[in-house]
Amino acid sequence: xxxxxxxxxxxxxxxxxxxxxxxxxxxxxxxxxxxxxxxxxxxxxxxxxxxxxxxxxxxxxxxxxxxxxxxxxxxxxxxxxxxxxxxxxxxxxxxxxxxxxxxxxxxxxxxxxxxxxxxxxxxxxxxxxxxxxxxxxxxxxxxxxxxxxxxxxxxxxxxxxxxxxxxxxxxxxxxxxxxxxxxxxxxxxxxxxxxxxxxxxxxxxxxxxxxxxxxxxxxxxxxxxxxxxxxxxxxxxxxxxxxxxxxxxxxxxxxxxxxxxxxxxxxxxxxxxxxxxxxxxxxxxxxxxxxxxxxxxxxxxxxxxxxxxxxxxxxxxxxxxxxxxxxxxxxxxxxxxxxxx
Amino acid sequence: xxxxxxxxxxxxxxxxxxxxxxxxxxxxxxxxxxxxxxxxxxxxxxxxxxxxxxxxxxxxxxxxxxxxxxxxxxxxxxxxxxxxxxxxxxxxxxxxxxxxxxxxxxxxxxxxxxxxxxxxxxxxxxxxxxxxxxxxxxxxxxxxxxxxxxxxxxxxxxxxxxxxxxxxxxxxxxxxxxxxxxxxxxxxxxxxxxxxxxxxxxxxxxxxxxxxxxxxxxxxxxxxxxxxxxxxxxxxxxxxxxxxxxxxxxxxxxxxxxxxxxxxxxxxxxxxxxxxxxxxxxxxxxxxxxxxxxxxxxxxxxxxxxxxxxxxxxxxxxxxxxxxxxxxxxxxxxxxxxxxx
Numbered sequence: 001x002x003x004x005x006x007x008x009x010x011x012x013x014x015x016x017x018x019x020x021x022x023x024x025x026x027x028x029x030x031x032x033x034x035x036x037x038x039x040x041x042x043x044x045x046x047x048x049x050x051x052x053x054x055x056x057x058x059x060x061x062x063x064x065x066x067x068x069x070x071x072x073x074x075x076x077x078x079x080x081x082x083x084x085x086x087x088x089x090x091x092x093x094x095x096x097x098x099x100x101x102x103x104x105x106x107x108x109x110x111x112x113x114x115x116x117x118x119x120x121x122x123x124x125x126x127x128x129x130x131x132x133x134x135x136x137x138x139x140x141x142x143x144x145x146x147x148x149x150x151x152x153x154x155x156x157x158x159x160x161x162x163x164x165x166x167x168x169x170x171x172x173x174x175x176x177x178x179x180x181x182x183x184x185x186x187x188x189x190x191x192x193x194x195x196x197x198x199x200x201x202x203x204x205x206x207x208x209x210x211x212x213x214x215x216x217x218x219x220x221x222x223x224x225x226x227x228x229x230x231x232x233x234x235x236x237x238x239x240x241x242x243x244x245x246x247x248x249x250x251x252x253x254x255x256x257x258x259x260x261x262x263x264x265x266x267x268x269x270x271x272x273x274x275x276x277x278x279x280x281x282x283x284x285x286x287x288x289x290x291x292x293x294x295x296x297x298x299x300x301x302x303x304x305x306x307x308x309x310x311x312x313x314x315x316x317x318x319x320x321x322x323x324x325x326x327x328x329x330x331x332x333x334x335x336x337x338x339x340x341x
Numbered sequence: 342x343x344x345x346x347x348x349x350x351x352x353x354x355x356x357x358x359x360x361x362x363x364x365x366x367x368x369x370x371x372x373x374x375x376x377x378x379x380x381x382x383x384x385x386x387x388x389x390x391x392x393x394x395x396x397x398x399x400x401x402x403x404x405x406x407x408x409x410x411x412x413x414x415x416x417x418x419x420x421x422x423x424x425x426x427x428x429x430x431x432x433x434x435x436x437x438x439x440x441x442x443x444x445x446x447x448x449x450x451x452x453x454x455x456x457x458x459x460x461x462x463x464x465x466x467x468x469x470x471x472x473x474x475x476x477x478x479x480x481x482x483x484x485x486x487x488x489x490x491x492x493x494x495x496x497x498x499x500x501x502x503x504x505x506x507x508x509x510x511x512x513x514x515x516x517x518x519x520x521x522x523x524x525x526x527x528x529x530x531x532x533x534x535x536x537x538x539x540x541x542x543x544x545x546x547x548x549x550x551x552x553x554x555x556x557x558x559x560x561x562x563x564x565x566x567x568x569x570x571x572x573x574x575x576x577x578x579x580x581x582x583x584x585x586x587x588x589x590x591x592x593x594x595x596x597x598x599x600x601x602x603x604x605x606x607x608x609x610x611x612x613x614x615x616x617x618x619x620x621x622x623x624x625x626x627x628x629x630x631x632x633x634x635x636x637x638x639x640x641x642x643x644x645x646x647x648x649x650x651x652x653x654x655x656x657x658x659x660x661x662x663x664x665x666x667x668x669x670x671x672x673x674x675x676x677x678x679x680x681x682x
Contacts, residue, residue, distance in 0.1 A: 074582055104584030115579035119597045129583040180583065 001088050002049035003184065003216045004073065009046045009082030011068055011240075014039030017080045030239045042068040043079070044240040050233075052183075055210060055217040057231030059224065059263075064237040066220045070186050073218065074107045075099060086184070104133050108177035112189035114169045116161040122148065122172050123157040129180035147175040151205065167198035174202075178209070187219045191226065203229055224263055228252075228272050236260055249277050253337075269338050270303040278302065278337040279318045279327035288328045293317040298326055302334065309334070367397045407540055418541045425493065425547050433489040437482055444485075445470045448658060456665035466661050469654045480629065480651045487628035487655065490546055490621075491614045494553035498610050502558045503603070506565025507591070516566065523559040531556050531617055535624050549621035556617040560609035568602025569595050604667030611659045619652060629655065 012020050012033075020039045023032075030041045043065045050056045060066045071077040072084055075091060084091045086106060094102055108129060109115075116125050124131075126144040135143075148157050151171040161169050170190065177185050191199045203226060210217065221227050227234050228248045235245045236259070244256035252272055255261040276298035280288065292314040296305045305316060309331075316329040368374055371394035375381060387395075411418070436444060445467065452466035453459075474481035509516040534555050538548025572595050580594045596603075622630025629652050636645025 076578055076581055100584045100586055102584075103582060107582070109579070109582035111575050111579060113573075113575050115573075115575040117576060117579070117594060117598075128580075132584045132589065176583075186582075 003052040003087060004050040004218070005083075005085040006046055006048050006069075006072070007083045007085070009043050009069075009072060009079045009084065011042035011065070011072070011077065012039050012080045013042055021081060041240045042077075043072070046082075046237075046240075046242045048235055048242060048245055050216060050218060052216055053214040054232040055219055055230050057219045057221060057227035057234045058237060059221055059227045059234055060237035061222055063239075065240040066222075066237050067188055069237065070188050070218055070220050073184075073186060074103050074109065104129070104180070106182050107184045107186060108180045108182045109186040109188065110170070110173045110177045110190040112192055114161070114166075114173045114193075116169055116172055116176075118161055121158050121160060122153065122164070125161065125172055126157075126175045126179050128176060129182075133180065143179055143181075144175070147179045148172075150178065150209065151175045167194055167202065170194060170202060171205075174206070174209075178213075182215075184216045184218070187217060189220050189222070192221065192223065199226070206230065224267055228267065236263065248272055249274070253277070268303075270306055271301060273302050273337055274298065275300050275302065275305070275316065275318045275329065276326065278333045279316070279329045280333060281327045282325055285328040288315055288330045290315070290317070290328070293328075295319055296329075297321070302338070306334070363397060364395075368394055370398055370401075371396060407537060411541060422542045422547045425550055426545075429489055429493050429546055429550070432492060433486060436485045436489060441474060441481055448662075452658075452662050452665070455662050455669065457669035459665065462661055462665050466658050469658045469661075473651050473654050473658075476647050476651050476654075480632070480648070483627070483629045483632060484651060484655055487615075487618050487630065487652075488659075490549055490553065490618050490626065490628065491611070491659075494550050494557060494614050494618075495607070495610055497550070497554045498558045498561050498614075499607070501554075502561035502606075502610070503565050506562045506603075506606075507569065509562065509566040510569035510595075519562070523562060526555055527559050531620050532623070535621065539624055544625045546626055548624060549618060549626035552621060553614045553617040557610045557614040560613065561603075561606040564602050564606030564609065565599065568599030568606070571602065572598045601667050601671040604663065604670060608660060608663040608667060611663050612656065615652070615656050615659065 010021065010024060011017075012024065014020065014037070017039060020033060020037050020041075023037070024041055024044060028036075030044070033039055033041050046065075046069060048056075058066045058069060068077060072079055073086070073091070075084075075094070079092070086102075091099075091102070117128065120128070123141060123144050126147055127140040130140040130143055145154075145157065148154060151174050153168060153171050153175065156164065156168065161172060164172065170193075173190070177187075191202050194202060206217075207230065217230075219227070219230055221230075228251075231248060233245060234248055234251050236243045236251065236256075238259045244251060244260050246254075249272065251260065252264050252267060252269060255264055275296050279298070292312070294305065294308055294312065294314050294316050296316050296318055298318050298320050308314075309316060315331075317325055318327045318329060320326055374394040381387060439447075448470045449463055449467035453463040456462040473484045505519065509519055531552065535548060535552050538551045542548045542551065576594060576598070577590065580590045585593065618626065618628060619630035619633065622628060622634050625631075629648055632648035633645050633652070636642070636648060
C-alpha cells in the first residue's frame with residue numbers, strides 16, 4: 001500500500017463543475033472546455049502513488065495544476081471527482097471534525113510566500129501546529145525551540161516574521177511544518193520565492209533533514225534542476241494532465257512527449273546521470289578498448305569523472321561498492337547519453 | 342440553467358404585477374380622483390401636469406404603520422428606552438460627579454496607554470481635554486453629556502456592527518444583501534431617522550443614541566468586513582492546513598490581523614457619532630450641540646464659535662485616542678516599519 005494514492009482525480013473550476021464532467025471525461029481538452037462552457041479544468045484524470053519516505057516532486061509550469069493538486073491532499077481544495085487515499089483511508093470520507101484532526105496530525109504544509117502569521121513571534125509561529133493539536137504551552141515551546149535550532153535560527157525566536165529575510169522566513173515555515181511531527185509534508189513551491197544561492201542552501205538543508213527524518217514529502221516546483229536534486233520520483237503536469245511519472249533519470253533519458261522534452265532540453269545531464277545508467281554491461285562491452293582504464297564507482301555522476309576522461313583520453317571501468325566490475329564506458333556512450341534528445 | 346432563467350422571468354413578472362397593484366391602490370385610495378375612470382379617456386389634460394391622484398400613499402402607510410407599531414409593541418420600545426437611559430444616566434452621572442481634574446487625568450492616562458506611551462500625543466490630548474472646560478465652564482458638563490451619548494452609541498455600534506461585519510466577510514451572499522442597506526443608512530439624510538426615533542422613544546437622549554447608532558455603524562461594518570477579507574490568503578490557508586477550526590481561525594488569525602482596519606472603523610464611527618450628536622441637539626438632546634444651536638438662534642457668533650471649538654477639541658481627543666491605538670497595533674504587527682521612521 002502506498003502512503004498516498006490519488007485515483008482519477010478531476011478538478012473543474014466554475015459555476016457548475018458537475019455539468020462539465022461528462023465533457024472532460026470524453027477527452028475534451030482545457031481550451032475547448034473553457035471556450036464552450038467557461039469552466040477551467042484544474043486537474044484532468046490524475047492518478048499517482050506516493051510511497052512512504054520518498055520525496056515526490058510534482059513539476060509543471062504555472063497553470064498546470066500542481067498547486068491545485070497538492071491542496072487536494074489536505075483538502076484545502078475538494079476534487080470535483082475522484083478519490084484520495086492517505087495511508088489507506090479515503091480522505092474524501094472525512095467529516096469536518098475528522099478533517100481538522102487529520103490536518104492537525106497527519107500533514108503539515110510549507111507555502112510559497114511562507115504563510116507566516118505576522119502577529120506572532122517566530123516561536124509562536126513554529127508552535128502553531130502544536131497549539132492546534134492542543135499541546136500545553138511549555139511543551140509547545142520546547143519542541144518549537146528544537147525545530148528552530150534544527151533550521152539554524154536560534155536567537156531569532158522572539159523576532160516577528162517581517163524582521164527576518166526571505167530565506168529565514170522560509171526556515172520558520174519549514175520549522176513550523178516539522179514541529180507537528182506529521183509523517184507527510186506538503187511543500188508548495190517552498191523555495192521558489194528565494195534567490196538562487198539561498199534556494200540552493202535550503203535544498204541542501206531539506207536533503208539533510210530528510211536523510212534523518214525520512215518523511216513523505218510532496219514537493220511542488222517549476223524548476224527542473226530543483227526537482228532533479230530533491231526528487232526520488234518526479235511527476236510532470238501539463239494543463240491539468242499528468243504527463244509522465246518517473247525517476248529523475250527516466251525523465252531525462254526517456255521524456256514522454258514534446259512538453260517534457262522541452263523541459264529537459266537545457267538540463268546539464270552530466271550532473272544528473274550516473275555511471276551505471278550509461279555503461280555498457282561487461283558481456284556486451286567486447287568492442288571497448290580496455291588498455292587504458294579509469295575506475296569509477298557505479299553511483300558517480302558523469303560530471304565527476306568526465307574531466308579525467310577527457311584529459312587522459314581513456315575509457316571507464318565501472319565498479320560497484322565491493323569492487324566487482326559491472327561494465328565499461330567509452331566516449332561513444334558518453335556522447336549518446338549527453339547529447340540525446 | 343433553465344430553472345435559473347425562469348426564476349428571473351418570474352421575478353420580473355412579479356415586479357410588474359406589484360407595480361400595477363401599486364398604481365391601482367394609489368388611484369383608488371386617492372381622494373382627488375375623477376368620479377369615474379371614463380373621464381380620463383375623454384379629457385387628457387392629466388397628461389400635462391402631474392395629476393393629484395397619481396400619488397403613492399407611502400406617507401400615510403408609514404404613519405399608520407408607526408402608530409400601530411407604537412400601540413402594539415410600545416412596551417418593547419419603552420424597555421429599550423429605559424435600559425439605554427439607565428445606562429446613559431449611570432455613565433453621565435459618574436463622569437459629572439467625578440472631580441474634573443480626575444477626569445482630565447483619566448483621559449490623559451488612557452491616551453498614554455493607547456498611543457503606546459508616546460509622550461507627545463499624551464500631553465496634547467491632556468491639554469485639549471483641559472481646554473474644553475477652560476473655554477467655558479458650562480462646556481465641561483455639556484461635553485460630558487455629549488460624550489456619554491456617544492460612548493453608548495459606539496458601544497451599540499461595536500456589539501452590533503462587528504458581528505455583522507464578520508458575517509459579511511464570510512459569505513458573499515450575505516454581503517450582497519447588507520451592502521445596499523448600509524448605503525441606505527449612509528445616504529438618507531440624518532434628520533430623517535431622528536423623527537421615527539422621537540415617535541418611538543420620545544424627545545431626549547435615547548432617539549439621539551438610536552439615530553447616532555444608525556448613522557455611525559456603517560463604516561465600522563464595512564471596515565470590519567474589509568479588514569477580515571484583506572488578511573493574506575496564504576496565511577488563512579496556513580491556519581487551515583494546520584487544522585485550525587473556524588473559531589480558532591477567526592479569533593487567532595483573522596481578527597488580530599484585521600484589527601488595524603477595525604480600529605480605523607471605530608475611529609470613523611467615533612467621528613460620525615460626534616457629528617450626529619451635534620445634529621441631535623435639534624430634537625432636544627442636551628450637550629455641546631445645543632450651545633451651537635443657541636448661538637445660531639441668538640445670532641451670537643462668539644457663543645457658537647466657542648461651542649464649535651469645544652466640539653473640535655472633543656473630536657481631537659477622541660480621534661487621537663482611537664487613531665493612535667490603531668497605529669500602535671499596526672506597529673506591533675510590522676515592527677520593521679518603526680525602525681525605518
